[in-house]
Amino acid sequence: MAALIGAFLVQAPATAHSTSSSAGTYRGEGDSLVRIPVTTKPSIVKITHQGEGHFAVWTLKPSGDKQDLVANTVGDHKGTSAFNTRSGGKVRALSVTADGVWTLQVLPITSARSWAVNAKGAGADVIRLAKPSTGLRRLTIRHSGEGHFAVWALSNDGRLKHLLVNKVGDYRGSVALPPGSRYATITADGAWSITRK
Incomplete structure (x- = not known):
């Protein structure tokens, strides 16, 4: 029994680890x-x-x-x-x-998921248009959640362009999508939808 206890006490504690699988x-x-x-x-x-x-x-x-x-x-x-x-x-x-x-x-x-007209999700996401937006485009945006909700428009090369929404909790509204936008990043803790017109 003493040997068992001694072996247990000198065992190295479990440590966090990470591996690259691909x-x-x-x-x-x-x-x-x-x-x-x-x-x-x-x-x-x-x-x-x-x-x-x-x-x-x-x-x-x-x-x-x-x-x-x-x-x-x-x-x-x-x-x-x-x-x-x-x-x-x-x-x-x-x-x-x-x-x-x-x-x-x-x-x-460029591996972000495709966004044609309607996009839906839950939680954080990044969506991509087939090509940069042109002209006046309206986004109808909804969010059902309790935490921080934000939507950024990004340029064709993936750089921050414009903060479209920055709220806490539920949100429903329409905003303009700046010309030249190609991506949108979403920060959310609930379900959301974005419709482009």
Whole structure:
């Protein structure tokens, strides 16, 4: 019995870890620092987390400084966020705070899901038009949730263009889509829809 107790006491504690299962896809559990190829291009990261506590993901510059907060929630999470959308950004790693298992898939922003006329979703997402918008276009936007809801229009090269909506809780309204917009990023904790006319 004493030998068993001694063996238990000297066992190394469980540690968080991460692995790269394929190019651009990383999996892990708990807190972790994930190194990715240095990029200055606008990109997206598809994120999942299964846990009960605080979950957050920051992009980090080569210097180690934080740049973009791409996930920040409590409990389970599933969503897509854009990063490097400001000019001059450079990302070298992703810093994960988690109490459960997670996956990160880093992709070019051109991999964002297609947005023709109607787009629907729940939680964070990035959507892409087939080509940049022209003329006067109206977006009818709805959100059913309790937290922060924001919609940004991004340019053809994936850079921040215009903040269209920035509210807390439920939202219903119509806004103009600036000409030259190609992408939209959505921050949400509930279901949302965007219709383009």
